[in-house]
Amino acid sequence: xxxxxxxxxxxxxxxxxxxxxxxxxxxxxxxxxxxxxxxxxxxxxxxxxxxxxxxxxxxxxxxxxxxxxxxxxxxxxxxxxxxxxxxxxxxxxxxxxxxxxxxxxxxxxxxxxxxxxxxxxxxxxxxxxxxxxxxxxxxxxxxxxxxxxxxxxxxxxxxxxxxxxxxxxxxxxxxxxxxxxxxxxxxxxxxxxxxxxxxxxxxxxxxxxxxxxxxxxxxxxxxxxxxxxxxxxxxxxxxxxxxxxxxxxxxxxxxxxxxxxxxxxxxxxxxxxxxxxxxxxxxxxxxxxxxxxxxxxxxxxxxxxxxxxxxxxxxxxxxxxxxxxxxxxxxxxxxxxxxxxxxxxxxxxxxxxxxxxxxxxxxxxxxxxxxxxxxxxxxxxxxxxxxxxxxxxxxxxxxxxxxxxxxxxxxxxxxxxxxxxxxxxxxxxxxxxxxxxxxxxxxxxxxxxxxxxxxxxxxxxxxxxxxxxxxxxxxxxxxxxxxxxxxxxxxxxxxxxxxxxxxxxxxxxxxxxxxxxxxxxxxxxxxxxxxxxxxxxxxxxxxxxxxxxxxxxxxxxxxx
Ligand code: NOJ
Numbered sequence: 001x002x003x004x005x006x007x008x009x010x011x012x013x014x015x016x017x018x019x020x021x022x023x024x025x026x027x028x029x030x031x032x033x034x035x036x037x038x039x040x041x042x043x044x045x046x047x048x049x050x051x052x053x054x055x056x057x058x059x060x061x062x063x064x065x066x067x068x069x070x071x072x073x074x075x076x077x078x079x080x081x082x083x084x085x086x087x088x089x090x091x092x093x094x095x096x097x098x099x100x101x102x103x104x105x106x107x108x109x110x111x112x113x114x115x116x117x118x119x120x121x122x123x124x125x126x127x128x129x130x131x132x133x134x135x136x137x138x139x140x141x142x143x144x145x146x147x148x149x150x151x152x153x154x155x156x157x158x159x160x161x162x163x164x165x166x167x168x169x170x171x172x173x174x175x176x177x178x179x180x181x182x183x184x185x186x187x188x189x190x191x192x193x194x195x196x197x198x199x200x201x202x203x204x205x206x207x208x209x210x211x212x213x214x215x216x217x218x219x220x221x222x223x224x225x226x227x228x229x230x231x232x233x234x235x236x237x238x239x240x241x242x243x244x245x246x247x248x249x250x251x252x253x254x255x256x257x258x259x260x261x262x263x264x265x266x267x268x269x270x271x272x273x274x275x276x277x278x279x280x281x282x283x284x285x286x287x288x289x290x291x292x293x294x295x296x297x298x299x300x301x302x303x304x305x306x307x308x309x310x311x312x313x314x315x316x317x318x319x320x321x322x323x324x325x326x327x328x329x330x331x332x333x334x335x336x337x338x339x340x341x342x343x344x345x346x347x348x349x350x351x352x353x354x355x356x357x358x359x360x361x362x363x364x365x366x367x368x369x370x371x372x373x374x375x376x377x378x379x380x381x382x383x384x385x386x387x388x389x390x391x392x393x394x395x396x397x398x399x400x401x402x403x404x405x406x407x408x409x410x411x412x413x414x415x416x417x418x419x420x421x422x423x424x425x426x427x428x429x430x431x432x433x434x435x436x437x438x439x440x441x442x443x444x445x446x447x448x449x450x451x452x453x454x455x456x457x458x459x460x461x462x463x464x465x466x467x468x469x470x471x472x473x474x475x476x477x478x479x480x481x482x483x484x485x486x487x488x489x490x491x492x493x494x495x496x497x498x499x500x501x502x503x504x505x506x507x508x509x510x511x512x513x514x515x516x517x518x519x520x521x522x523x524x525x526x527x528x529x530x531x532x533x534x535x536x537x538x539x540x541x542x543x544x545x546x547x548x549x550x551x552x553x554x555x556x557x558x559x560x
Pocket of ligand 1: 060063064100163199200256329330
């Protein structure tokens, strides 16, 4: 396997709107990020993935871009961006920008032109279709509710939008559009940025025959997924993008890919294929989804989680590269979803899930606030939510499909706003995030859970993350070792080994609030072992042949 810097990197995701507000307008900004670079340096991360900072009317908080070469007013100016980039580079921290090119904003100049007339030079930058018998061309439903087709009076045609109607899909069949995108990528790479996280990038090639989608039980619209995910020309487009932009620089890339399989993952990340470095798959974060997806969630099983991770770990071994994540700006808080956010177990379970993820093969992603142990928020009124996906789902699903109580259970467990409440910097007003009124309420638990508190406590989750990060730098086996699952059928313990040459790492994680027994497999007995990290105070010399684990306990041993 080739060794590269991005395989050895730990990436920290910043959602700028909620990170740190420097000018008191209630919205995080670039100067706010710049101020906190030393904090990220203390944590030890190598790369920052910056969610979109480009000009945007904020229908979807920056994932609707109206100018790809300019900075959103609320976040600052291009000069602020340059300072922030220079500050990060000063600390040897790289910057990975969000590339949102499946769609733009409807306020982008290209779309403004495109909708003017059927023969406008920008018409083919987007996907326009004539009505079929007075109806939209397909029955597909959009991710944020309603049909994917929006009728435009001006020319009497529909345009495609897989997300909101203010996010029209770009037409990748048009070579001119593709060249515009590559040129824009070079503009940012020439500025010195270090790579891209690519938004729903496996959606850019559509089945241009536009078939009808299957309508699932209780749903109004058809599911068009298989006609736009991993479409017919996707690999051609990514290889072209690589040739025209990425290959000319030393970059880190990750493609966000709902619906991607391991087999496709090999094609996207294969070392000799010149497409991407890694992909974000959605298999684990979809666990427990109900008939209405995340909005009516069921409990998930540890054996299913293990199956998914093992499939990806073994599937990409020696062939591609994994990204490792529990959370991001679209997911609930990691501890609330995968650990236990009660007062008793929040910190210990937070450390356990971090151990489980960071010891696997792949590049780990830390979502802002994870390192201080932030949890989901439980707003009581829909008025307190800001996310377009949450608001539209509430509007559409309380219209007969789910009761108010049912959907609120889903919102509390899964709404994207769980991850978007402001970072809790300290115990002062608004958690020290802003001196103004925050654009979304701060989680009321900020007095106990905040960065100032964890920085003062050597046993905190922050320093535990820091140690995990350092361990990766000091032990090649954590980066390059092969993964093998132990205790496949156990519903409480997630245990595995990593092997590189003579070196073996043993990782034991108890995902339950009980005390299950770990039994050391024969092949790992009679060796000398060194305890690398543990989330309880344990005797490093303790025999582990038979171990009664404490609730949410985790340990990592190096075995020789
Ligand atoms: C995925 C992004 O992560 C999400 O926040 C956004 O709403 C959609 N793509 C559409 O851009």
